[in-house]
Amino acid sequence: MxxxxxxxxxxxxxxxxxxxxxxxxxxxxxxxxxxxxxxxxxxxxxxxxEIDFGATWFQNDHENVIDLINNLNIDKFHQYSKGKSVLVYNTMGPAHYFEKDSNTPSAFRVVGGSMxxxxxxxxxxxxxxxxxxxxxxxxxxxxxxxxxxxxxxxxxxxxxxxxxxxxxxxxxxxxxxxxxxxxxxxxxxTWMSNAIKVGLTFRSPFWRHKYMSGMIIGQTGAVTELYDHSDVNEKTHALMGFINEGLRDVSKVERKTKVLNYLQKHLGEEVLDYITYKEKDWSKDRNTSCETIxxxxxxxxxxxxxxxxxxxxxxxxxxxxxxxxxxxxxxxxxxxxxxxxxxxxxxxx
Ligand SMILES: Cc1cc2nc3c(=O)[nH]c(=O)nc-3n(C[C@H](O)[C@H](O)[C@H](O)COP(=O)(O)OP(=O)(O)OC[C@H]3O[C@@H](n4cnc5c(N)ncnc54)[C@H](O)[C@@H]3O)c2cc1C
CATH class of the missing domain: 3.50.50.60 (FAD/NAD(P)-binding domain)
Known part of the structure; x- marks a missing residue:
């Protein structure tokens, strides 16, 4: 025994x-x-x-997380949201731009990442x-x-x-x-077991230099959501978001090409100068997901x-x-x- x-x-x-x-x-x-x-x-x-490929954000009313990080002496910071955000809502017309009301607090992130x-x-x-x-x-x-x-x-x-x-x-x-x-x-x-996340790192936050928040809401196209994911000290400059699940079963190369083309179109040529590009498809992770998603x-x-x-x-x-x-x-x-x-x-x- x-x-x-x-x-x-x-x-x-x-x-x-x-x-x-x-x-x-x-x-x-x-x-x-x-x-x-x-x-x-x-x-x-x-x-x-420094990129959260799983959970990232929490809100003021997520009191259990807030209590926990306080007990653990971990700091939080606001999701960056300054500047123009992009709304892609149809395939034919141009994208729309919008700006978040600066009086509405954005979600929190954990300093150092949720890990x-x-x-x-x-x-x-x-x-x-x-x-x-x-x-x-x-x-x-x-x-x-x-x-x-x-x-x-x-x-x-x-x-x-x-x-x-x-x-x-x-x-x-x-x-x-x-x-x-x-x-x-x-x-x-299982919450989020179907999500495909993507994270890219850059030498500089080029989108911020153009007064863009880095946020894209894509109702159509390769990426459904994208956010600035630079760290609190602005040492790592990153974008992170969710890939359209319709691209789950295309080849890795095709998916990456589609994602990059999409981001290039909405944020600019600089996207192609990424340092790292990484995806995580949680549906393919047996320890989270099951066969029927x-x-x-x-x-x-x-x-x-x-x-x-x-x-x-x-x-x-x-x-x-x-x-x-x-x-x-x-x-x-x-x-x-x-x-x-x-x-x-x-x-x-
Ligand atoms: C892509 C994504 C984005 C998310 N974004 C957010 C967000 O922004 N904000 C938010 O609040 N939440 C978010 N979530 C949800 C958040 O991640 C979960 O609520 C939380 O992490 C779940 O924790 P848990 O311990 O309940 O489950 P899990 O984290 O799933 O832990 C269960 C553990 O059990 C292990 N396990 C499984 N089978 C066995 C076995 N047979 N034997 C031993 N171990 C086993 C697994 O490996 C795993 O480590 C997100 C999740 C994903 C996937």
Missing amino acids: TNNKAKYIIVGAGLSGLTSAYVLNRQGETDFFVLESRDRIGGRILTEN AMINALASGIETKIKTATTVLEIKEEKDGVLLTTNKGRYKAEKIIITIPPRIAPRILFNPELPESLIKTINNTH KSIYMSPRYGNSKFESFYLNGKVLFSGTETSSVYGGYMDGAVYSGVKAAKNLLSKS
Whole structure:
């Protein structure tokens, strides 16, 4: 038998799972592991080269994220939005330009990228986080739960599962989960699992020099949204946004050509002098997405009450942003559910 034994195990080292781990640790409970199938932590938060290829923005009313970054001593800053923005609304006519009302505050970004939050949450508990460890089976035993992973077995008294519900049925549950919960799980869309992000870096923010914000809203064409993504110190100059999902299945080369042509048309020739160009298609990422994806642009209903209960006789609790009744889908929902799950675990032990 394994000596990978802990009082608690958290499945998934995304924002929700790491928030639970952080809360447990802060409450003096250090007997836990976090099992993460990717070879990195962060889940749908991924900052590379100062570009957020996953979650980026939060608002004033995302109080759970704001509380968390305050506790972690992480700073926030406003999304750059000065200058003319572009609205591309049909293929035939010219684009429109508009300017944001300077009295309306823009969304916040995390200084250092959203990954700064993840790194701060993991700081001090690195040895408890087991990456490249995929949970394959969860079996209830008399005195706890046995988890079979690709790296051996783990045992805990109670566990929190933070993986996107839609991919949870890949795990074999023994005994099986109730049918009504499985139905809810299968109907819970994974927020943003269909998104394709693109990020480009430049030697200078040429768009700002032309009094352009870098923002494009594309109702038609290769890019659906684009924003200035320079860092707070303006050392990295970048544009980041979303590629039209209609280009998902064309070749990489064709997609990149279409994106660059589009950006060149709306922001200028300078786009072609990029230093780096990178895309991330989350639908192709098995640890987020499932085989059947569909585009959902409005936040679907999250926080189904079925996720409130413990399963397997009080030993298994579901968490993660899609289970959250508060800003489900968003980082705020991930933090809310992470705090709630950890407190729930502690109070029931
Ligand atoms: C492109 C994109 C843009 C976004 N933009 C924003 C934004 O601007 N603002 C905002 O608020 N939110 C945004 N979001 C949403 C935000 O990223 C999520 O709400 C949040 O990161 C979810 O955290 P989570 O911990 O609930 O789930 P996840 O981050 O999905 O974490 C779950 C973890 O479980 C792991 N896992 C999966 N299966 C297993 C297994 N079998 N065994 C072990 N581990 C497993 C995964 O690898 C993952 O690390 C965006 C998301 C994407 C993809």
